[in-house]
Amino acid sequence: MRSMRFIALAAAAGLVLTACGGGDDETGSGDGGSGNGGEPVELTFQTLAWQTASVEANEAIVAAWNEANPDIQVELLQGDWNNVQDQLMTSFEGGTAPDVFHYESTVLQDFGDRGNVLDLSEYLSDEIRDDIRAGAWDTATFGDAIYGVPFLQESQVIFANRTLLDAAGVALPTVDDPWTWDEFADVAAQLTTEGQYGAVIPLKAPANRILNLARNFGGDYFTDPTGEVQAVFDEADQEVPRRIHEMLYTENSASPDGVGMSSADALPGFFAGQYALLPGAIWLRQQIIEQAPDGFDWVTLPALEGESSAQGAVSQTLSVSADTEHPEEAVQFIEYFLNAENQVQLAAGDWLLPTSQEAAQAPELNDPATGWDVATATADDLEMAPFQQVKGFEEWKSRIANPAFQEYFSDQISLEDLGAKLVDEGNAVLERYQR
Amino acid sequence: MSRSTPVATTLKYLALACYLVFLAFPLFWLVSTALKTPQELALIDPTWIPDEITFDNFRAAFDEQPIVRSILNTLLVAGVSCAVTVLLSIPAAYVMARYRSALSRLTLVWVLLSQIFPFILVIIPLFLLLRDLGLYDTYIGLIAVYVVWSMPFALWMLRSYVETIPIELEEAASMDGASKLRTLRSVIAPLLAPGVVAAGLFAFVSAWNEFLFALVLIRDPDLQTLSLTLVKFIGAEGVARLGPLAAASLVATIPSLIFFAVMQRRLTGGLLGGAVKS
Numbered sequence A: 001m002r003s004m005r006f007i008a009l010a011a012a013a014g015l016v017l018t019a020c021g022g023g024d025d026e027t028g029s030g031d032g033g034s035g036n037g038g039e040p041v042e043l044t045f046q047t048l049a050w051q052t053a054s055v056e057a058n059e060a061i062v063a064a065w066n067e068a069n070p071d072i073q074v075e076l077l078q079g080d081w082n083n084v085q086d087q088l089m090t091s092f093e094g095g096t097a098p099d100v101f102h103y104e105s106t107v108l109q110d111f112g113d114r115g116n117v118l119d120l121s122e123y124l125s126d127e128i129r130d131d132i133r134a135g136a137w138d139t140a141t142f143g144d145a146i147y148g149v150p151f152l153q154e155s156q157v158i159f160a161n162r163t164l165l166d167a168a169g170v171a172l173p174t175v176d177d178p179w180t181w182d183e184f185a186d187v188a189a190q191l192t193t194e195g196q197y198g199a200v201i202p203l204k205a206p207a208n209r210i211l212n213l214a215r216n217f218g219g220d221y222f223t224d225p226t227g228e229v230q231a232v233f234d235e236a237d238q239e240v241p242r243r244i245h246e247m248l249y250t251e252n253s254a255s256p257d258g259v260g261m262s263s264a265d266a267l268p269g270f271f272a273g274q275y276a277l278l279p280g281a282i283w284l285r286q287q288i289i290e291q292a293p294d295g296f297d298w299v300t301l302p303a304l305e306g307e308s309s310a311q312g313a314v315s316q317t318l319s320v321s322a323d324t325e326h327p328e329e330a331v332q333f334i335e336y337f338l339n340a341e342n343q344v345q346l347a348a349g350d351w352l353l354p355t356s357q358e359a360a361q362a363p364e365l366n367d368p369a370t371g372w373d374v375a376t377a378t379a380d381d382l383e384m385a386p387f388q389q390v391k392g393f394e395e396w397k398s399r400i401a402n403p404a405f406q407e408y409f410s411d412q413i414s415l416e417d418l419g420a421k422l423v424d425e426g427n428a429v430l431e432r433y434q435r
Numbered sequence B: 001m002s003r004s005t006p007v008a009t010t011l012k013y014l015a016l017a018c019y020l021v022f023l024a025f026p027l028f029w030l031v032s033t034a035l036k037t038p039q040e041l042a043l044i045d046p047t048w049i050p051d052e053i054t055f056d057n058f059r060a061a062f063d064e065q066p067i068v069r070s071i072l073n074t075l076l077v078a079g080v081s082c083a084v085t086v087l088l089s090i091p092a093a094y095v096m097a098r099y100r101s102a103l104s105r106l107t108l109v110w111v112l113l114s115q116i117f118p119f120i121l122v123i124i125p126l127f128l129l130l131r132d133l134g135l136y137d138t139y140i141g142l143i144a145v146y147v148v149w150s151m152p153f154a155l156w157m158l159r160s161y162v163e164t165i166p167i168e169l170e171e172a173a174s175m176d177g178a179s180k181l182r183t184l185r186s187v188i189a190p191l192l193a194p195g196v197v198a199a200g201l202f203a204f205v206s207a208w209n210e211f212l213f214a215l216v217l218i219r220d221p222d223l224q225t226l227s228l229t230l231v232k233f234i235g236a237e238g239v240a241r242l243g244p245l246a247a248a249s250l251v252a253t254i255p256s257l258i259f260f261a262v263m264q265r266r267l268t269g270g271l272l273g274g275a276v277k278s
Helices: A002-023 A052-068 A084-094 A105-114 A126-131 A134-140 A162-167 A181-191 A207-217 A235-249 A256-260 A263-271 A284-291 A327-337 A340-350 A372-381 A393-409 A415-434 B006-034 B056-064 B067-098 B102-114 B119-132 B139-164 B167-175 B180-191 B193-209 B212-217 B226-233 B242-277
Strands: A041-047 A072-078 A100-104 A149-153 A156-161 A197-199 A275-281 A298-301 A311-313 A315-320 A382-384
Touching: A041 A052, A041 A327, A052 A072, A052 A327, A052 A340, A052 B056, A072 A327, A084 A100, A084 A105, A084 B119, A084 B212, A100 A105, A100 A327, A105 A134, A105 A315, A105 A393, A134 A149, A134 A315, A134 A382, A149 A340, A156 A162, A156 A207, A156 A284, A156 A372, A162 A181, A162 A298, A181 A197, A181 A235, A181 A275, A207 A235, A207 A311, A207 A393, A235 A256, A235 A393, A235 A415, A256 A263, A263 A275, A263 A284, A275 A284, A298 A372, A315 A327, A372 A382, A393 A415, B006 B242, B056 B067, B056 B242, B067 B102, B067 B139, B067 B180, B067 B193, B067 B226, B067 B242, B102 B139, B119 B139, B119 B212, B139 B193, B139 B212, B167 B180, B180 B193, B193 B242, B212 B226, B226 B242
Parallel strands: A041 A072, A041 A100, A197 A275, A311 A382
Antiparallel strands: A100 A315, A149 A315, A156 A275, A156 A298
């Protein structure tokens, strides 16, 4: 009896261990062979796609590649935006990073300095170099090195409750004749009534947006981004925060609620008619379409114009791990993944701008009914955000800029105090990265 | 025995009701969110009960992510972690409670110290170690980490329980000819039931909810645990797909609720039994 129980226990333990060892035979990066002797090359590709349509597009493109390329098989892994930094850093250290990974241009310099990403400049074809906008390439180019292929970009536009604008007799701006910041402030003031603000400007983590919009007035916030960088707060840098602050507390035409809100947080009030105008990124269209109540009449308006319509922008990128054993195959896959036809699917899935000039011509990315015509028109105004070349920018942003901007937009400190924090405290942070 | 006045009884029940509402509200809100349409989720004045009940969120959750597979994976990892933690902790706790020596005290301090290190500090060395042992991207590696992480707390808890068991019981067993192992198995272990259940629950829940180790140590989509699957409903800039996330979270809660319901009865039963005996 006792021996029977022992055998049963041993069998159960064996079953558990067998189940536990389910992943033992998984290959690591590039373990699948070199393509010699009939063994296909195996690549891993980690995507950060999360919207349903975008995930489906990723799966479809990878499946099509695998079918057409039996010698180079790609395994699709799904990462997530909130933890990708920790996950990638660990896998770089441990030598298990995916061969190809999706992330954004702001981190590439750091990865490049650490030797984690491959310089793609020797591998890329003329075809993809010509198809992707030069401004987008700038975001992934550091000196002579190209650390990623840019493929999706975000731009800022304005969403409007058309019913409220029509009722107030406000003429809608066009792509060729957008509102200036002054006109935007005037319209917001005109639309402000009891129980309704003309605008809500989501400012939960405002640094990126403010710095990108500062390009409207030529603001850079930094001098010599690639050299001995210094944070500055010149007149051009002050324009956007000053104007927003005036709308919040002088003209009272923008709701102070926006200070603590993300763009998505502002939608319920926008739908309820509490705010007539909502400046936001182009991907917010997807949320509006999904969540707006029946009959809600909204429209996408062009980005504001300052001294120019320029906006800073970063890119989502595909990069190749420096440890990959198959750099040529990895780049071949990236070039396929990001061809114009596929970029249309990817951009449509994420409601972001494609960097492919050919993809930007696609009818589905110029549909006025969903604001694509306005969104796509912003592409020519996008330029590399200078801050992304600044070593230590992420720390400057999270430790200094975001809290300082929030204090300013909460009316707790003056514009001068804001400048002092961004410059004095900011330079103390940046200095550490110069050593 | 003094009787409660009606006012005191009413107040007690009122306090209990408030506490129940406090405890149940998150689950109620999860259910409510899971059954709402995207439009209703974006209302400026949130509704308690959905105006229009929809199961689309469940459909989306199951269509887009392998929820069932993730639950099974997590059950396996959490269940084995729980069992191994308890099995290893019982004899260790016994030795630490009964054999007072410098080594025993040193071990106690070491166990306590090991709890001080934050996850993030050990994650890269741990990752390298598991990779070198060939345990990266395997359940065995993940379970080993969870066991190591849960054991200090389980040890401390069980050690306290062992100390409450009268030594005379062991002496009696010894006089009857029982070996140390037999005494531990037949006398101590049954009396430790409440402690074992509490330690097991702790180990199970820790493994069930854990995210960071799973994120770093598991890459194969087929092996991913629930926490890794749920986070995929949250995208760039922290924008969450609330409906499907709530639906998936609700489904994910059910196995652990059942586990708790079953174990809780044993936990309270064991505790009450101990109270009567003492």
